Amino acid sequence: MTDTKKLWGRRGIAGLAATLALITGTATASFAGTASSDPGPRLSGSAGGKLPKTFGPWAGDPVKFQIEARGGPGTTKGTFKVFHGKGRTGGVVAEFEGKITCLLVGGEVAVATGVITRGYTNLTDEKNADVTGQKVSFTVHDNGRSDRLYWMWGFMNAPINDCQGTAPILKTSHGDFKVHD
Incomplete structure (x- = not known):
């Protein structure tokens, strides 16, 4: 060669x-x-509306939810903010925020649970009751621009386990959530 x-x-x-x-x-x-x-499973956005008649004394009150969460059970990181105003008087029924501790996503539905890190409520006779440390649960159905959601509050005697949710029965009138699995 x-x-x-x-x-x-x-x-x-x-x-x-x-x-x-x-x-x-x-x-x-x-x-x-x-x-x-x-980034894997995630829930992000904000939405709200007015509470329907089925909410009794709170019917007509404006509510707004903001949730940013990603990860799955055991790896979830995120935050939430909640506002519940008083429709007729303009006062505040509840306002709190916290950390998301569990996120579970299936298709267009997400369940997120968390713990309140700062906030108060005026839901009972006790004014500005501190709800720090209480558990919360959110269930969101991402249905385009007409999302549905529901929630449970530990401070209203609802027992809440990680990633436990309910049927999302409140149809939002403004805002948008995005659910990705």
Whole structure:
């Protein structure tokens, strides 16, 4: 074999090896990039409306919910804020915020539970009752621009376990939630 053929043979093998390494590296980086850019289950957005007649003394009151959560059971991170105004007097019935501790997503429905880190309520005879440390639960049905949601409050004697929800019966009139699984 001549020196020229040996040189081209070595360059060809080296070139082929470099090309394979580049393709393999690009495919690996591309796959890794896809995996890390997919944040997994998540719930985000804000929405609200007026409470219907079935809410008795609170019927007509405006409510607003803001929730940002991602992850699954055991890995959830997120926050929530809740406002419940008094329709006729303009006062505040409840206002609190906290951390989401569990998120469970199935299709267009998400259940998120959490713990209040700061807030108060005027739901009972006790004015500005501190509800810090109480558990909450939210169930959201992402139905385009007409989402549904419901909630449970530990401070209203509702026993709440992680990722426990209810049927989302309140149809929102403004805002939008996005549920991704």
